[in-house]
Amino acid sequence: MLSRRDTLLTSLKTAFGLAIGASSPLGTLLTSPAAASDRPRSADWAIPFGAAIRDWPFQNEPAYRSALIAHCRQIVGEGGLKWADIRPTRESFVFDQPDRHMAFARQNGMEMRGHTLVWYGAMPEWTKTIGSSTEAERELVGHIETVMGRYRGRIKSWDVINEPIPDDPASRSDIRPSIWQQRMGEAHIALALRTAARIDPQAQLVMNEYDIEYVGDRFRRKREAFLRLIRDLKLRNTPLHAIGLQGHLRGEVAIDRDGLSAFIAEIRSMGLDVLVTELDVIDNKLPGPPDLRDAMAAARAYDFLQAIQTVARPKAILTWGITDKYTWVPLWFKRTDGLANRPLPFDEAYQPKLLMRVIEHFAKDPR
Template sequence: MGPTRRDVLAMGLATCGWAAAGGTAASAQPAHRPVPFGGAVYLPDLEADPRLGDAIVAHCQAVTPVNELKWISTRPAPDLFDFAASDKIADFARTNALAMHGHTLVWYAELPEWVTRLTSAADAERALTEHIVTTMQRYGDVARSWDVVNEPIPDAARRPTDRRDSHWRALLGDDHIAQAFRIAHDVDPDALLVINEYDVEFATGYFPAKRQAFAHLIRELVDKGVPVHAVGLQGHLRGGVPIAKDELAQFVADMRELGLKIMVTELDVIDRDLPGPADVRDAIIAAQVEDFLGAITASGPLHSITTWGLSDTYTWIRWAYGRSDGLGNRPLPLDENFQRKPMFDVIDRFRSIV
């Protein structure tokens, strides 16, 4: 019997470089193979606009579900899983020989009400374990990387030891982070397990302290032998806020010395306060993405780059950071007509670093 479709897909996912926690598949890539590129997708957008699916297939090697794998979507009740929406994105990935990056297993936000009513550590640990095991097992063929813990650092960290408050932390303590990684590793020892965070790339305000706390947490986990394999830098860049190029480069170099891969997981640029003309704005955005990617590749190539959406038509920034001048936001590599913008040229250039 020849290889099954699943066998072919597995080979395709491995060769795209999105697999293998230990780096076997990625390191085996030919030197000329670009760093894998992915886009986040929201199922209603994918179903409503065929152009979006076509663009993902044309440009991407992976997709990340925006909301469909979050607890609020998959866990309507303690004894009930609802994977209807996430199954559709997984099937889209399988059909088009794409990987699916799992987002996210543990997050402080968007929890169903029944989770917030849990009052004992035993119940919280049972719910967390069941969720991670069931979700990872369901998508083990197509999701070879996971944001195991998302956004564990508070915005205004006062000390390097500060961790974000959450219901998980209230019931299980700070060790819930290590617990989640250990459970995930037990489920799938070959999956790439990621700790994911935002707002660690800037030079001013509360950002340096947040970066320091994130680094402290990662070192603490690695020192304890927790199976963390990659650092996810979301990259929701704030247009006009300077990138801390030297400090960010050092942070990434330190993470690489710990043996961790570096992934850009949610790249876009919040352009609410940037000038109106499209060509001017696009140039500023491209330059900021250049600064960001330049800093984090100074010590080596990225494992992957993912943008939070692909076309300006479908971006969370439109409702979260709409412009006062009424112009449409332009945070992503493709414009409203799915045409390439300068941001995409910058991404492609950094994908070629080996």
């Protein structure tokens, strides 16, 4: 009779096309039993681990805050610093959420990342009335001055530019539509980065993107367009210090390990660091049984992190949430079989899953 270990490995090979040997590092991670007291302890890991926090459970659920304190060295708000949250009107800035998150981070010895200063999404209605390039520049610069100025020296890493490339770029010069792109063109990206560098010269300035890690022509085109933008910014001596790979991984789509590693190598050749900023595994198209699904999700994350670390050690690994209890995934990728999504490193009872074991593997000793 096959053991659970052999059954799981066979299922992964059959259902997912994964060539995983029982004695391979991945096979060992996925099938070795966890001790009853096995709990991640990330304080001394070589790569800091962190998570995005959602404000409602943060304020109302002690177990949620306890999980963040126990496992995270960094936090980032799911919301709070996005334009729709912080700028409900042209005249007002509302800092309640980020101020709460910052106080929590400082109290518990964590760092807080800033997300985000420029994004096409989550924009308040009033920004649709911006009618000229002059007005757009005034609003964008003033926003960055006010928001970054408030947290100068306290938020040390900012996603200045978020998701600048369309899902399927028509050309290498294609930039995602936004009010800033409509009014100022691509120049708004360099403007934002230069303004951010002026307001906080010590801050790490990051450009953040998703869907560049998979096998397939669409993803290759997006990767190439992103690289073109990064090269152009660096050629113009634009202050840009790191690239954020979100890592919203589609469980059913293979990682282009060679393509991703080549991308990382080029990023490093330009003197840029790499961060994993929003890791989770979208599992709506994976099989239902939790054991198998969790193993598939962990294996996908393993491929992703290994392709990065083959070339360079990321400066941080953050997941987009800490527990399956609170995740954005079912809003867009709800399972059709009625089962709950399981995209994050801890389950709804705050118990670590195989995904957390994979993150620990890379963060703890990333040689």
